[in-house]
Structure formats: C-alpha cells, structure tokens
Amino acid sequence: MNDSPKIILITGASSGIGAATAQRLAAAGHHVVLGARRLDRLAALTATIRAGGGSAEHLALDVTNQESVHSFVQEAHRRHGRVDVLVNNAGVMPLSRLDALRVDEWDQMIDVNLRGTLHGIAAVLPLMKAQRSGHVINVSSTLGHDVVPSSAVYSATKFAVKALSEGLRKEQQDIRVTVISPSFTESELNTLGGDPDTMAWVRTMADKLNMPASSVADAIAYVIDQPVAIDVNEVIIRPLVEAAA
Numbered sequence: 001m002n003d004s005p006k007i008i009l010i011t012g013a014s015s016g017i018g019a020a021t022a023q024r025l026a027a028a029g030h031h032v033v034l035g036a037r038r039l040d041r042l043a044a045l046t047a048t049i050r051a052g053g054g055s056a057e058h059l060a061l062d063v064t065n066q067e068s069v070h071s072f073v074q075e076a077h078r079r080h081g082r083v084d085v086l087v088n089n090a091g092v093m094p095l096s097r098l099d100a101l102r103v104d105e106w107d108q109m110i111d112v113n114l115r116g117t118l119h120g121i122a123a124v125l126p127l128m129k130a131q132r133s134g135h136v137i138n139v140s141s142t143l144g145h146d147v148v149p150s151s152a153v154y155s156a157t158k159f160a161v162k163a164l165s166e167g168l169r170k171e172q173q174d175i176r177v178t179v180i181s182p183s184f185t186e187s188e189l190n191t192l193g194g195d196p197d198t199m200a201w202v203r204t205m206a207d208k209l210n211m212p213a214s215s216v217a218d219a220i221a222y223v224i225d226q227p228v229a230i231d232v233n234e235v236i237i238r239p240l241v242e243a244a245a
Contacts, residue, residue, distance in 0.1 A: 002006035003090035004223065005029050005031060005055075005086045006030045006031070006046070006084035006085055007030075007031050007033065007076065007080045007082055007083055008025055008030050008031065008032050008033070008084060008086075008224070009032075009033045009035065009072070009073065009083060009085065009086045009087065009124075010022050010025075010033070010035065010084040010087040010089060011033055011035050011036070011061060011063050011072075011088055011116070011120060012035075012036055012037035012043065012063070012085065012089040012090030012091060013032075013034035013035055013042060013045065013058070013089070014037075014038040014042050015036075015038075015187065016043035016088070016185070016186065016187030016189070017035075017089055017139060017185060017186050017187060017213045017216045017217065018036070018089045018090070019041075019045055019213070020212075020214045020216065020217040021087060021089065021213075021221075022034050022045060022049065022056065022212035023045075023048070023049060023052075023054070023217070024214065024217035024218060024220070024221050025217075025220070025221055025224070026049045026052075026053070026054030026056050027054060027163070028092060028225070030085075030224075031054070031056070031057075031080070031151055032049070032054075032055070032056045032057075032059070032060060033056075033057055033059065033072075033076045033089075034046060034058040034059070035058070035059055035060070035063075035072050036058075036060075036061055037060065037061065037062055039060055039106055041188055043058060043059070043214055045115065046058045046198060047140070052148065056243060057079075058176075059071075059072050059075055060072075060088075062111055062129065063090045063112060063115075063116030063117075063119055063120065064111040064115060064116055064119075064155070065119075066119045066122070067199070067240075068126070069116070069119040069120055069122075069123045069126075070112075070122075070123045070161070072123070073086075073120075073124055074123070074129070076186070077127055082127075082131055083124055083127050083128065083134065084133070084134060084135065085134070085135040085136075085137065085138045085172070085200060085224055086103045086120050086121075086123075086124045086134075086135070086136050086137065087139070087220060088116070088117045088120040088121070088137065088138045088161075089139045090112055090113075090116050090134065090190065091113050091116075091139065091141075091189065092109055092112045092192060092193070093109070093110055093111060093113050093154050093189040093190065093192075093194070094108065094109065094154075094192060094193030094194035094199075095148065095150045095151055095154055095194045095195065095198045095199060095202060096148050096150055096194050097104075097152075097196055097198070098152050098153070100195050102103060102194075102195065103187055105153075105194065106153045107175065108153055108193070109153050109157050110153075112155035113154070113161065113162050114157045114161065116123070117138055117161050117164060117221040118164065120136075121164070121168060123169075123185075124136065126163065127171075127222065128172075128174070128175050129172070129175070129239035132174045133166040133175070134174070134175045134176070135161060135176040135177075135178070135224060136165070136167045136168060136176070136177050136178075136180075137164075137177075137180060137181050137220060137223065137224070138161050138163075138164070138180070139161075139179075139180050139182070139216075140158045140165075140179050140180065140181045141154075141155075141158045141163045141182065141183075142164050142182065142183040142236060142238060143155045143158055144147055144158030144159050144161060144162050144179075144181055144183050144205030145159075145162075145181060145236070149158075150195065150198045153211050153223050158181075161179065162179050162181075162234075164165070165177050165178070165179045165233075165234075166179075166233075169231070169233060171235050175205065175234070176223075176228075176231040176232075177231065178223045178231070178232050178233060178234065178235065179197040179234045179235070180216060180218045180219055180223075180234075180235050180237070181234065181235065181236045181237065182211065182215075182219075182236075182237045182238075183211070183237065183238040183239065183242055184205065184206050184209040184210045184211060184242070185211050185212075185213055185215070185216055186210050186211070186212055186213045187211060187213060190202045190203050190206055192204075194206050194225065203205055208241075209239045209241065209242050210239070211237065211239050215237060216237060219235045219237055223235065
C-alpha cells in the first residue's frame with residue numbers, strides 16, 4: 001500500500017488510457033475519482049477496482065461543459081478535503097484533411113481536447129493554489145509534436161495542450177505540471193468519426209504499432225510518484241519499432 005496515497009481525478013476514464021490509468025493508480029494505493037459521460041462503464045470499472053482491493057468512485061462528467069467539470073472537481077474536494085492530481089485525459093481524434101471541411105468535427109476536437117483541458121485547469125487551480133500543492137497531468141500526443149496529412153486540427157489542439165502546460169508550469173511555483181505524449185495506443189480514438197479512408201489507414205497502422213494503454217498508465221504513475229520537489233515536465237512514448245524508424 002502506498003505510504004502517501006493521493007486523491008487523483010481522471011477525465012475520460014471510461015475506456016482506453018483513462019481506464020488503464022485508473023486501475024494502475026488504484027493498484028498503487030491511490031484513491032481515484034473517475035469522470036466520463038458513460039456512467040455504466042464507469043460503474044463497472046469502479047466495481048472492478050474495488051473488487052481488487054482498490055479505492056475508487058465515479059461521477060458524471062462532460063469536459064466540454066465548464067459547470068460539469070467544476071461540479072466534478074468540487075464534489076471530489078467536498079468528499080476528500082483535497083485534490084492532489086488531475087489527469088486531463090479526455091480526448092477525441094476524428095482525423096480528416098482540411099479540404100474535407102468536416103467543421104463539426106473540428107469544433108468537437110477543440111471542445112474536448114482543448115477547451116476540456118482548460119476547464120479542468122480552471123476547476124482545480126484555485127484549490128491547488130490554496131493547498132499550495134498539486135499536480136496537473138495533461139495527455140497530449142506525439143501528434144502534438146509533429147503534423148501529418150489529415151492531423152492538422154487534431155495536432156493543433158494537442159500543440160495547444162503542450163503550450164498551456166508550459167504556461168501553467170511557468171506561472172505556478174507550487175503545482176507540478178506534466179505533459180504525457182503517447183503515440184499509437186490501444187483506445188477507441190480511431191473508431192469514432194473522421195474521414196472513413198483516413199481512419200481506416202489509422203486503424204491499419206494501429207494494428208501494427210499499438211502500445212497497450214497500460215504502458216501510458218505506467219508513465220503517469222511514474223511521474224506522480226516522483227518526490228514532491230521533482231516535476232517531470234514531459235514524457236513522450238512510442239512503440240520501439242516506430243521510435244527507431
């Protein structure tokens with residue numbers, strides 16, 4: 001059992017990296033508060049964690065709605081008296097070329113990937129400043145470092161997440177800030193929306209390159225468990241075959 005268990009909030013916790021992170025952190029002895037829109041999945045995950053001896057609870061969350069995020073964070077704080085870590089993980093990735101003009105999906109990526117991250121920061125920042133400690137972990141992407149055809153808008157949101165994280169880190173002396181940038185990872189991101197031909201190609205590549213979501217969860221656990229005076233600013237994670245290419 002962890003000698004210093006933390007209260008850790010995770011957005012987008014119903015599947016993929018979020019679900020894997022919840023299980024990994026609960027197994028390490030932390031208490032996880034899971035947020036997402038799919039309450040049935042959250043309930044099942046919470047039950048699984050508790051059955052394994054972990055500590056977890058779940059709350060409804062829509063990261064595109066500022067009031068929803070505020071309520072999620074405030075309720076966790078009301079129950080536990082503190083918020084130690086926020087994992088801003090919720091994201092969508094409907095890729096397409098710009099000339100496909102899938103504007104609704106552009107807006108969705110901005111709302112979830114960028115505005116959702118900002119909503120999370122806005123909700124926890126006053127609490128963490130008051131307690132003079134905290135850790136904000138923002139999940140970006142290797143596409144937040146490089147742009148490929150069809151990734152322009154998605155990459156723009158993930159570049160922005162990196163910029164936000166850097167600004168927050170430089171502004172706050174008592175709050176740790178980490179960007180986690182994974183490449184192909186087991187998740188539902190490549191099954192939802194986007195140009196059909198583009199997403200078919202992404203799924204083909206994912207079949208060859210996908211990392212288990214647990215690998216990203218391990219990285220998140222690592223940065224959380226560093227001494228309080230150590231801030232791991234960024235972790236980039238790729239499958240070896242891609243990293244060597």
